[in-house]
Amino acid sequence: MKNNPSKLAFTLVTVFTAVAIILFSFRKSENLKELSYLFYSYPPVPGNYVSKDSLELEKLLKNTERRITTSLRRLENLLPYGPYLIINTTQNKFVLRTRKGIIREGICSTGSYILLDAGDGKQWMFKTPKGMFPILGKIVDPIWNKPDWAFVEESLPIPPRNHPDRLEYGTLGEYALTLGDGYLIHGTLYQRFLGLPVTHGCVRLGDDDLEMVFKNLNVGSRVYIF
Amino acid sequence: MFLSKIKGSITTKGVVLFVSIQLVAIIVAFTLFGIIPVGSEVKKITTEFGLEGVRGNKLPAEKAVLLERVRDREHYESVLNSALSLSKTDSISLLIDLNDSLAILSLKGVSLFQSKISEIEFNRGLKKLPVYLRDSLYSGPFPVKKELASIEKFPIVIKKAPKDTTEASADDAAPILPIQNDVFVLFFLDNNLVIEINQQEHDLAGSKKAYKDFKANYSRFFRDHNFALIKDKNAPSYLYRLKISIPREEARSIYRALPIKPYVLVRY
Numbered sequence: 001m002k003n004n005p006s007k008l009a010f011t012l013v014t015v016f017t018a019v020a021i022i023l024f025s026f027r028k029s030e031n032l033k034e035l036s037y038l039f040y041s042y043p044p045v046p047g048n049y050v051s052k053d054s055l056e057l058e059k060l061l062k063n064t065e066r067r068i069t070t071s072l073r074r075l076e077n078l079l080p081y082g083p084y085l086i087i088n089t090t091q092n093k094f095v096l097r098t099r100k101g102i103i104r105e106g107i108c109s110t111g112s113y114i115l116l117d118a119g120d121g122k123q124w125m126f127k128t129p130k131g132m133f134p135i136l137g138k139i140v141d142p143i144w145n146k147p148d149w150a151f152v153e154e155s156l157p158i159p160p161r162n163h164p165d166r167l168e169y170g171t172l173g174e175y176a177l178t179l180g181d182g183y184l185i186h187g188t189l190y191q192r193f194l195g196l197p198v199t200h201g202c203v204r205l206g207d208d209d210l211e212m213v214f215k216n217l218n219v220g221s222r223v224y225i226f
Numbered sequence: 227m228f229l230s231k232i233k234g235s236i237t238t239k240g241v242v243l244f245v246s247i248q249l250v251a252i253i254v255a256f257t258l259f260g261i262i263p264v265g266s267e268v269k270k271i272t273t274e275f276g277l278e279g280v281r282g283n284k285l286p287a288e289k290a291v292l293l294e295r296v297r298d299r300e301h302y303e304s305v306l307n308s309a310l311s312l313s314k315t316d317s318i319s320l321l322i323d324l325n326d327s328l329a330i331l332s333l334k335g336v337s338l339f340q341s342k343i344s345e346i347e348f349n350r351g352l353k354k355l356p357v358y359l360r361d362s363l364y365s366g367p368f369p370v371k372k373e374l375a376s377i378e379k380f381p382i383v384i385k386k387a388p389k390d391t392t393e394a395s396a397d398d399a400a401p402i403l404p405i406q407n408d409v410f411v412l413f414f415l416d417n418n419l420v421i422e423i424n425q426q427e428h429d430l431a432g433s434k435k436a437y438k439d440f441k442a443n444y445s446r447f448f449r450d451h452n453f454a455l456i457k458d459k460n461a462p463s464y465l466y467r468l469k470i471s472i473p474r475e476e477a478r479s480i481y482r483a484l485p486i487k488p489y490v491l492v493r494y
Binding site: 021022026030033037074075080086088113132153 | 250306404
């Protein structure tokens with residue numbers, strides 16, 4: 001170093017580079033840890049089993065296999081005995097099946113996730129509930145008892161409860177299965193929207209699929225919605 | 227001006243000094259951010275599982291195979307027991323079966339949806355963890371402590387009620403559909419395991435902003451973890467990472483089906 005100013009400049013550059021290296025390394029800590037694992041290892045056998053001889057291990061294995069069989073049986077018993085329906089609300093698909101296999105699969109329509117804002121704090125969220133639901137009822141030629149939001153969506157005045165203007169015939173198809181809280185599995189006039197999330201929370205099926213589902217599921221049959 | 231001052235002072239001694247200092251910086255950084263956290267994790271596990279005296283024990287090949295089998299079945303049993311305990315809850319849970327390369331959604335013991343995993347990746351810490359130790363880390367079920375995703379859990383679209391019947395009939399013509407972004411999900415489990423569920427498609431179909439936002443949050447997650455390590459001695463020193471790739475739409479179904487802070491079960 002020739003003189004003080006250049007010495008200072010050299011020191012600054014050196015310190016700055018070193019700090020930059022440390023900061024960069026901090027940012028890349030995950031990679032450094034990966035690299036560091038090259039220098040470490042664990043013993044290949046579990047400590048508590050080393051002392052056991054082969055006979056003891058065989059016995060241990062047999063007992064474990066027996067418990068596995070029991071657990072598998074318990075898990076199998078959780079499956080419904082009769083046909084059940086699975087609905088995928090993201091892909092808008094359904095599967096009607098039994099323990100043994102698929103009876104029918106296809107497309108459906110589920111909740112649109114639209115939040116309808118009518119102002120004055122009145123809001124409705126159109127989503128299909130998720131979980132396991134037993135079928136509570138089966139209806140042939142269902143009549144739609146239009147809720148308030150149906151009138152708000154059409155910008156029509158909301159009639160009083162039980163007013164005949166609320167009843168609509170033929171909109172829900174030939175069959176409906178009730179899931180509770182006003183949610184139904186039903187048919188639709190809008191067949192072209194099947195496979196899309198367009199409903200107000202109910203599950204819409206195509207005519208043939210609906211008939212198949214209606215005939216196979218009974219009151220109490222399970223519907224799994226995810 | 228500044229550079230010219232340095233240029234004038236470059237000597238062999240200066241270069242050697244400069245390089246030496248930078249080498250020291252690299253070694254210090256590697257020790258601080260690599261060796262020390264990994265060493266402490268290895269030490270923690272060795273102590274926790276009583277492995278100190280085990281090293282060096284050599285087993286006959288036949289016994290080693292038998293041991294491996296015992297551990298494999300014990301792990302399977304623990305996965306089944308976890309599945310049984312999850313079946314008692316009302317929530318949908320996720321089982322990642324690395325043995326059969328499947329990601330399975332289940333509710334009350336019923337398998338609702340299966341997706342074939344096309345790619346599985348472990349980080350080195352997880353890869354080095356022997357089978358008998360993975361059990362405690364993997365099987366669970368473990369609740370998700372933190373999650374990041376490139377898509378919303380609920381794709382809500384806000385719609386104002388139409389003002390008149392003309393506006394209402396215009397709304398009827400075309401349904402409003404949610405935006406479909408690319409799917410990248412990170413679950414940080416209670417047991418220090420980070421599970422990444424990525425779409426297998428390399429091309430981006432959704433908005434680049436959503437992807438960039440996710441990547442920024444993803445980097446922040448690991449950066450925050452490293453900062454926590456400096457501030458808190460008890461913070462986990464090493465994150466085990468498991469990455470799986472599945473088709474985009476299936477990954478979307480899985481993420482949206484799961485509740486907030488779901489339970490995840492892994493079978494190796």
